[in-house]
Amino acid sequence: MNILITGNAGFIGFHLAKSLMSFKEFKIVGIDSINDYYDIQLKLDRLKELGIEVENEIPFKTLLKSKFNDNFSFIKFPIEDSEYLKILFNEYKFDIVIHLAAQAGVRYSLENPQAYIDSNIQGFINILETCRKFPVKHLVYASSSSIYGNNTKIPFSTSDVVDNPISLYAATKKSNELMAHSYSHLFNIPTTGLRFFTVYGPWGRPDMAYFSFTKNIISNQAIDVYNNGNMKRDFTYIDDIVDGIIKVMNLPPKKKNENSNKVPYKIYNIGNNQPIELKEFINILESKIGKTAIKNNKGMQPGDVHITYADIDDLKKDTGFDPKTKIDVGLEKFVNWYLSYYKIVIST
Secondary structure, three states: OEEEEEOOOOHHHHHHHHHHOOOOOOEEEEEEOOOOOOOHHHHHHHHHHOOOOOOOOOOEOOOEEOOOOOOEEEEEOOOOOHHHHHHHHHHHOOOEEEEOOOOOOOOHHHHOHHHHHHHHHHHHHHHHHHHHHOOOOEEEEEEEHHHHOOOOOOOEOOOOOOOOOOOHHHHHHHHHHHHHHHHHHHHOOOEEEEEEOOEEOOOOOOOOHHHHHHHHHHOOOEEEEEHHHOOEEOOEEHHHHHHHHHHHHOOOOOOOEOOEOOOOEEEEEEOOOOOEEHHHHHHHHHHHHOOOOEEEEEOOOOOOOOEOOEOOHHHHHHHOOOOOOOHHHHHHHHHHHHHHHOOOOOOO
16 A cells, blocks of 8 residues: 655654554655754654665655665655656555645744745645545545634534634635545545644654743743643644544545445544643643743733644544543653753753
């Protein structure tokens, strides 16, 4: 079975590839533009963990084989390049596409909206069009809990109306779901969107709050605590996210046939189903680091939401998904990785 992972040098894409490499029946190709939205070296080091290593910069549009696993390869190029996508699909005849490449981040969408249109809209339509021209058994793509906006009904359910995004990032993700539905309806392409809820863990994104909090607490710098920490987030550990993706990957929606006109389209929440207050989250993080944070309390940030809380009943029922990692365990694993990766020793 041939699998394409877009955004392979990203946080989730890296962990997913690492997990799938343990299955001998999968032949995996990863792609990524390796842009400079955050530290490129972190992305290159993730790839190094997968056996993709070059002496200098990774060459453009060159297939690189993993040193650890013959069934994993990587190619550097952006999903905005529709012509090269066609070449890739034509060569590998992918069975499954797991589309994780996107411009991430709510706050950055206030600064650079064009990046979100290029990657999240143009890039996504390129993926859909290529899946149409080179039919796949299943397209799984990343949506986001951000599309719920300031939804007052909790927990958030995929049956909720989500027509009022409060950030451009959220608007692009809602657009992805609508675009996927139209392609599933018109071209009978099985698609599944996953609304991720605040993913955290080792090898995470430096723009995420838990990552920058850790950096600042260790270096005795103040952390910005928005809304005075009176927000709740459904923090979901990366291993649970990967487990959920793999379960969904193997369960494509059934195509339309003479007996059914149901569109082969699904949306799932994928979260921990246990939101905690940001203040409590910081307290746990302080205990794992062994230092107290200097807090710079601020008001609510534009585009932020007060709470995220995933109703995961459908995902549990259909796939058996069951997140197991408690927040204190997950944060301890992240802090241990952080100290090891950046070669930090905390003096007591």
